[in-house]
Amino acid sequence: MDKVMSDKKVIILYILPAFLLLIVLVYVPIVLTGYYGLTRWDGIGEREFIGLANYTRLMSDGMFWRSAYHSFLLAVFSLLSLIGYLIISMVLAGKIKGADLFRKIYLIPMLLSSVAIAQLWMRIYHPTNGVLNRFLTSIGVDNPPLWLADTNIVLFAIFIPIIWQYAGFYILIYYAALKNVPNELVEAAKIDGATPWQIGYKIKLPLISGVIKVTIVLAVVGSLKYFDLIYVMTDGGPNGASEVMASYMYKQAFRTYNFGYGSAVGFFLLVLSLVVTWLIRKATTSKEDEVQY
């Protein structure tokens, strides 16, 4: 038994295809991104080693910090929206008939491609023919907002479809976790005279804290590297008002061919994602920290 199951040749054969793909297409690229970040390079010609010059430029690049601030705002919005999802899940996990159907309906937008969602919401926000402004004018709003063309609200306008897209996903996770809370605990609390509010806040919430931590990491890190909807809907505009770190990196590399500087931004994004993940885990760690799933 032991001999058969520790056959080195078989192990290598089974590990190799996946391992090679992982190393060549994921790990080597992140190391190279770190290296390219230290060079000046237009993507085609020679790479010129310039040390930390890209990073000094990054530190004083107002446009980069503006996009980083937008990414940070998205992360804050996402974090706040988790509270809403949690409330909906709590309601849904109570004695609701058709809870299964509800959570499936909520999930539908999550299955659509970002391009389809972006294109659809661009029509919804269309200043004259979009369903939103048609509705606003019909109830007597004279000058409805221009939404995606207004530098003051574009970021909020983009955040709405992001919520729309991910709501079902987070509700699904919370709902599954809440359904795993042992019923005996809830019943015992009821017998002791606990109100539904107390049961939710004092019993269910602490019991699903592991899952909540996972969703906090997902929401924050997901927002920091967010790209798709913004790229399609506004391309970071108008005037950089919706530029985020990933779209800024993409532009630097594939529009203006600053591959070296783009790599520095990409590497910053990588380090930031890993550090933030680690920080959140650290900040929310308790002794009985075992995430189910």
Added chain:
Amino acid sequence: MDQTGNRENRANRESPPTENPLLQKIAKGILYIFLIAVAIIQVLPLYWLFLFSLKSNQEVFNLPPLALPQDPQWENYARVWTQGNIGQYFFNSVFITASAVILTVLFASLVTFAITRMRWKLNKLVLGLFMVGLMIPVHSTLIPLFNFFLNINLMDHPLAIILTYTAFNLPITIMILLGFYYTLPREIEEAAIMDGCSVHRMFFRIIFPMTAPVVATTAIINMIYNWNEFVFVNTFISSDRFKTLTVGIQNFIGQYSTDWGAIGATLMISILPILIAFILLSNSIVEGITSGSVKG
């Protein structure tokens, strides 16, 4: 899920009656209205999309947004299907998605088997490398991958996309498979080896078929990710004949910036396969997304 539901119903019947049934009914009604309102918000934009996909521009501009089209323009669909390369994009999406799903599930199963069932020293380290892969942002790999595919002449080639999808979906797939593999009883392997079965035979004939349910779950979740993926195709593929539906419609819609019916029809065509799959497979999709929730 159903079991928990049943348990709860039983508990419900046992619990003591509450003081004010009328008040409870009203409270419950409010909760339902709230849940239905959320459901409407989630579906309404898609309903509106369906309506304007069947309208002419006059109808889009003059009728109320949620009015039914007076003269449904089904030819919008025929027009975008024949004029654009939608058929080609569609085929590319199916081909790339299917190839990547098969590779990912096969490679991930082999790795998971080797990590959980076979005995070797570095298995924890290899598993760790795959799990850290979950946290790496795609954008941090984009420039080196672009350069790499350029150098090995895979730029603008479907293989670049298939391999990239496989590499980036391996971690999440392995993570979902792990839990299932850990629960497989050792006796199966012992019995197989007693009978003189080779490891390959054991894996392909016994273990892999046993994991069919979880393989189905991972296949579905991979399908959704690959079908909707945007950045890689947008960066690595430039010719029209290799574009997938997601990137193809993005370029195609650009030409129709003022023809609402055509845009609506294109979007409807691109989301219909996913909607149909969802109606048929909703339980597995829900399960797949729940178990794959680590990937955002």
